[in-house]
Amino acid sequence: MHARMHQPVPPSVGAWLRADFPDASEDEILDLTATRELTADDGSRVSLDDPVIPGGFYWFHRSVPPEERVPVEIGIVHEDEHLLVVDKPHFLASTPNGRFVRECVVTRMRVERDDPDLVAIHRLDRVTAGLLLLSKRPETRGAYQTLFQNRRIRKTYRALAALPPAPGAESAGDAGRGLAQETTVAEVPPGWAACRATLLHKESGDRQVREVPGPPNSRTEARLVRILEEADLPIAPASATPRIGEFELTPHTGRTHQLRVHMQGWGMPILGDPVYPVDLGPDPYDLSSPLQLLAHRLEFRDPLTGEGRVFDSRLTLVPTRSQLEK
Template sequence: MTRLQNAAEFYARPPGVPEGSVVSAFRVPPEAAGARLDLFIQSQLRRTSRTRTQKIIKLSAYDESGRRLWPNDRVRADQTILLWRPPWDETEVPRDLPILHEDEHLLAIDKPAMLPVHPTARYYKNTLIKLLQAARPKEFLTLAHRIDRETSGVILIAKTRACDVTVKRLFEERDQVNKSYLAITWGVPSELSPFRCELPLELDPDSIYKVKMRIGQTADALTAATGFEVVGTRRRPTGEPYALVRCALETGRQHQIRVHLQTYGTPIVGDKLYGPDESYFALHADGELTDEHRARLELPRHALHAARIELPHPITGDPLAIEAPLPADMAEFWESLESG
């Protein structure tokens, strides 16, 4: 998908489309030819329900000639679908960025939950890197790695080009970088603690959400390994058990911890994709979660926190360990449960 800010430079704005609208262009690959437009666009937007996709198409879909398109239209190979939409008002995000470590080469931030780390289709200005660049306009700043928007905790930012090159190499090689997370799960893993999960991961072809992963079932699945340790257990007065689990990443696959914990029947509290119902993922993205949905999720975000990173300093080589305390929302939820 390509999102264009200066649409007039590429496509003529159709009659009736307000000036200043933002256009998203989608090229139809040959393998999608013949599909309904709503199904094709949903596959591109990824986080949006089919109902919401149909509303978007009815309000904004055109072809390159300016002809209106409708949800039940069939797409053609190499056709360009244009969505002309008003400039979006970005969702407000947490802006407090506690510094955990800083020197002339490296910055470590305790990223709050619900703050994206880099621009996406839904967030442009309200991201960690954009907020830092606005606060430090004369500094070189680039992300050393990424964590999910809902995940809180330690994230590293390079302040020099030399640091950027070295720290990214360290993360790619992984043998000198140790990343530890804390998760609160529904249920307690039955394995003796500590234990290790070494199951490969791949995109889930059966899910309508093109970011969802599953345990690998094909030869192309990627190796993945996570170490787990149950550090505490609690329960509701009605008996439902929960666990606080330390998770050590040995590889860095997409959604690795979340999928591995789901495999043991203990998904992370608040997880909309791997928790009680994957449809919550799109409902949340579209702002359509009900009170009943939110009560079932228990937390507004998945309870996963990047607690600690250990690595040699990218420039000096000295051992460096950076920790972020358990955030208030996870700590308060844990304390609300009964010991046992």
């Protein structure tokens, strides 16, 4: 479709393609007509010299650039006639998006299972691990998608974060967090629980979502599940090693980066977060420091059978050495 409807209509289809796909070579554009791959919405062949139809659709296949394989594997949690429930690993996209077309859960599963009907019913951020539901049958897909649209699915996440220092102790990292003191938590005792409801806003071109004054559009419940023991850590804790807490997070809204922003707002950014509190501009192929956030449980009433369904991830969160030594 001519994507820039608010701008003047290009004089020809060729001019539109060259403007919208500046990275495409002239040979690639010419090949679209030479191979009859460029068609209008009714299937008729389109010439590069044809005038652009405002609001019209044009169809063609673009070649996919080579992608480096992400060295992670997808775990199968459950499968039935209608659903495939998988454990998405860290660093693997849920669906084709931008630079990752082949290297995502949906494409991998379609290829491995020779099943083009597989579609993700929802999505997880590429850096988040855990449960992802895929639909196997187009005729029942809408019923499951409606569960997410109407928020009739309970999602529970687990996250690891450094706990605030004990009262009176100093923390060298506090000054670098850039957090308003009144928004942070001074102490997180065993059994700590809280709810955070704030207005989240993202500026165009900025990867970070920010909490700003105004009526809340996001709400998260958090609970400290446990404090990790020495046996849970990849290194023996030193005096400077922070205490690491495992939190249960329940989002009641589905805003972008909501859990990550709310944990930062409490003064406990999730370990391994490449964007909060500081956007590090990470290399997508650097797998050395996974975000310690896991989509742990999904609960819902099956729209086809009325049965209560509960799925638990088989993945666990383990902090890396580098995350503990920072």
